Amino acid sequence: MPELPEVETFRKYIDRTSLDQKIVSIECADQRLLKKDIETFEEALVGESFTATQRIGKYLFMKTTGDHILVMHFGMTGKPEYYHDPETRPKYAHIVYHFASGYHFGFLNRRKFGWNDLTTSIVDYQKTVGLSIDARDLPLEDFLTALSKRKTYIKAVIMDQSVTAGIGNWMADEILYQSKIHPERKTNQLSEGELKTIYDNMKAVIELAIEKEAVYRFFPKNYFIHIRKEGAICHHTGAEIQKLTVGGRSTYYSPKWQN
DNA sequence: CACACTGTTCGCTC
DNA sequence: CGAGCGAACAGTGT
Numbered sequence: 001m002p003e004l005p006e007v008e009t010f011r012k013y014i015d016r017t018s019l020d021q022k023i024v025s026i027e028c029a030d031q032r033l034l035k036k037d038i039e040t041f042e043e044a045l046v047g048e049s050f051t052a053t054q055r056i057g058k059y060l061f062m063k064t065t066g067d068h069i070l071v072m073h074f075g076m077t078g079k080p081e082y083y084h085d086p087e088t089r090p091k092y093a094h095i096v097y098h099f100a101s102g103y104h105f106g107f108l109n110r111r112k113f114g115w116n117d118l119t120t121s122i123v124d125y126q127k128t129v130g131l132s133i134d135a136r137d138l139p140l141e142d143f144l145t146a147l148s149k150r151k152t153y154i155k156a157v158i159m160d161q162s163v164t165a166g167i168g169n170w171m172a173d174e175i176l177y178q179s180k181i182h183p184e185r186k187t188n189q190l191s192e193g194e195l196k197t198i199y200d201n202m203k204a205v206i207e208l209a210i211e212k213e214a215v216y217r218f219f220p221k222n223y224f225i226h227i228r229k230e231g232a233i234c235h236h237t238g239a240e241i242q243k244l245t246v247g248g249r250s251t252y253y254s255p256k257w258q259n
Numbered sequence: 260c261a262c263a264c265t266g267t268t269c270g271c272t273c
Numbered sequence: 274c275g276a277g278c279g280a281a282c283a284g285t286g287t
Contacts, residue, residue: 002265032283058266076265077285111284113266129267152277161267168266248279250264 002074004135004166005209007060010080011053014062014105017082019050021099028095033109035071035117044068044118045097050105054122056134057165061122068118071125075113081106135164136206143199147187154190154198155183156247164202169249170225171209175201177224182258183246228252 002010023045028034034041048066055061062070072080081090084103089096093106095116107116119125133142146163158164159172167175176183178201181194190198212218216225222235232241234254244251 073267075267075283077283109283111265111282113283150276156277159266169264247277249266 002058002076002078003168003171003214004055004057004206005171005212005214006079007055007058007074007166008136008210009213010074011055011060013082014050014053014060014080017103018080018097018099018105019052021101021103022047022049023097024100025098026096027098030094030112033094033107033112033115035115041116041118045070056122056126057131057161058168059125059129059131059165061119061125067120069120069122069125071117071119072107073114073117075109075111075115077110078114079108081108130162132162132165135166135202136210138164140196140199144192144195147190147195150187152187153183153246154181154185154187155249155251157187158198158202159247159249166206167202169251170228171202171205173228173252174205174224176258177254178205180258183251183253184244224252 026038026041026045028038031038044066045064045068048064050062050064052063053060054063058073060072062072064070081093082103082105083090090106090108092108092110094109094112095107097105099105132138132146143164147157150157155172155176158167158175159169175198179198181198208219219225227233227235227241229252230241230243234241234257237254237256239254239256241252242255
């Protein structure tokens, strides 16, 4: 669920709601969601305020008035929710930052694959976790260089966060459908023209999805997302969409359309 | 109800 | 050392 466009939408939501309010306390029901002790989080953040956000791929960084930067990853089922009345505390708000304003920032995580961490340098953190430049900003040159070294399936490569940070399962399927490329094509056997097509479609899908705030029903009718299920009918060929596993993930594609 | 589903990380092989 | 691959992780919706 939360891929680049979703996280970008979260980022804007946080900018609108959760900056410049003093953090008075932090609550976390499940330590496993914190990459450092709760005490470390408290020392770093209580008394400070969030000042700005930055997103790289699916990672969201929240700068503060202090030395530390909060790092958030939403996993597969996470989202932020800002709320006031404690009675309306959202379900699955496993981590909550309480503000002096009486409002609260909830980190919701239904399946607990997401987490929060702390860092003092976004650049160092990016290096440590092996994230590429955000896919939205990635120059064509970098894209071609990264792909030229890879021999495995193209879908697995464009989902690799060290190549195209932010691209996940649905985006990879969407990009390859629009590019008419089969997900199991070997990366090193693609022509430069095909790679350029994939790159252009990647950029287009990212911008469209951000513009629509990642709400799929607002995506153009001919987008793959609407038919991304087994047996659905391809917009172009009328053939049935098929399913396979690539890079360990469920993959949907249109047989004759994608070669 | 058994299974699918998300993204990252870990452990293993080559 | 690093690419590639598959399993593991958590928990809920179907």
